[in-house]
Amino acid sequence: MSDGPVAPQPGAGRARQNVIYRAGVLGRTPAVPTDFAGLERLARRKTSRRGWAYIAGGAGEGATMRANREAFDRWKIVPRVLRDVSRRDLSVELFGRTLPAPVLLAPVGAAELAHPDADVAIAGAAAELGVPYIFSNQGCAPMEESAAAMGDSPRWFQLYWSSDDDLVDSLLARAKTIGADAVVVTLDTTLLGWRPQDLNLGSLPFARGEGIAQYTSDPTFVRIVRERIAAAAGARPEVEVTLGAIRTLLSMSRRYPGRLLDNLRSPEPRAAVETFLDIYSRPSLTWTEIESLRERTDLPVLLKGILHPDDARRALDAGADGIIVSNHGGRQVDGAIASLDALVGIAPAVDGRVPVLLDSGIRTGSDVFKALALGADAVTVGRPHLYGLAVGGREGARDAVANIIAEFDLTLGLSGLTSVKEITADALTRT
Template identity: 60%
Template structure:
């Protein structure tokens, strides 16, 4: 396994490599300009995949607010400072990282590229950046962890309404080498996502993005319990002779779409396709997932259970108010992520950067405050750090690169964000991450 590349001076190195290739007429396969990257990925992906990954809640107002917020905090460059040597190094939870940037957890990566988490793990490993694995992954966490090797890995938990299942997922992640547990708090129910609704498309109903569940022993027992006694007796629930197994439960006649859904479900379920087509277990697994996913009854008191399940640092993702940040501190969490889920949950919510500007000072450095939602450039990363973020999680941009060129595309996007961050630091008169403070921005 190759060692991560050196990030010192990455700005000029990446910039120079692109210009050098241009001398021979070669342009970047993955566009550098954010709008061009967005458009290229949209053309590459299916309408269903694009709507799912790029769409947000309602009228998309929170998504727009997230990006617009960065315009309210202009950078104030300082000059005549020695920035000939710069470092992006940071320390989080006692571990040294080459840059304050993580691969954010994104589910159903198979919609963007067939290699899904495996490709992202390769990109993260090449850069030495932490990868946050999603509970809604397309690849079992153990396989992704093996691909990451010694590279930093965190695990993002969607806390289901079955505590035994949540505990199993957390303990599997710890056994696989996760270094932190990131609990997403803002998605105990799915938001009103109009683009997905207009297509009638939910990937989980097709067996996509539920690999962590399908490989979990607690979940598999829930599936067998739901399927009935025949499966418990070891007969894998084969349909009686002459009785066909249709697609999703419905009173309508099978349609081509229903048949495609059935095939998707059976392909994703462990085992042989022929056996799965005659078994109720694949469809029951999807039904079981849809039953156990929502958890609107989760409260602050439940965090005590998580402390019993794991020794890892606990990071709460989805903090958007100062009061909740203080509650998190009162409950002894190890860190928090200021996030509104990229605008995917509530239409018209507070912009994530505006929330960060209030929350970070209130936390007063008691625990690391991380940030996501709206980052599209290295300058955006700089601004988030200046407003008090200890590190940022980047999501959609690298996913667009993944869709365009697999692991190489995801790596290229993140590499360029680091390059722009490095150059923004140099041009702003700072040489290290800890020098990026509120004073770097206009009041």
């Protein structure tokens, strides 16, 4: 049975409830748990140990992940009563699009660790809901394949600024070609955070060829790889032959474009992984490169990873068209400020000049409400849609986000409000 809705309509919360309760009359319960704790437990059972370490793990001792949730808990909603809330409007305007709800699907790298259909399934789920999916730069499918699964539905593209500017330009050009509405430049991963869950398993997905499909499908990247192979002609790299090494070679070869047998005989799959690991991040990235974006693309540019009001102001000076307040879901710096706490200072600094989105820690519809009350124009949802993917593929990702949107709709109405525009800080109190 499909539990799924189409794009959210007025009354999305009641409609979603009715689908589930009517199925309950027939003895059927939701395939995707409607509470985050239940969703997380089921996703963990469906995911390998290595996959769970990557998609659920955080930096260090997990303090930032906990802080993200604690920040939401400190704010309480103050409902108002005896208001006509029979009609509610969840829609928002972002970069020329009217979205049915202020929710986007965040970029998640190496999503095949949750489900083999990965990015294409997530893209299809977002298209059914009518909300944007931000294609991951560390995706498991070329952005063109994900775009094909979405039809005319909105999509954005996340950019990790490589150490090779030609590659950056190529990725930006492809994003334009696939009809991306915006580019999201992620700023907080110029170095990979200390992630014990992955480290204790010696597991980095990209080193196995997982999550590098945007690169292996890119003509500029392939040219770089072949130039490196040519420059190293005649050199014989020392390779320790172990069972693990053989498995890794198979993993690389399966994921590299072309026939598996040909890839096993070719140096390209291994060289592609080595090249990626060398150039995918840029620790020297500064505001100078960000300011050059206006010459590189005419797409709206949002900067993701802003946590300080001064950086938000500098982003506006650099020409940013939007800001995403994010601590990377607690995956980069242990003990960092919660994204919601950062939003409280950043929203007034931006003062409505560009859209401000909140990322990291969103789990429920009431979280969406609180984020908007504190100044966000929309939110991005990460782990919930990835966990839904693990539980039920495309339908699972769709239903996990549909549940959040449905709860947001009901929270809006039960708080005495009828539209996103009416949500202000007056609807909250801090404890």
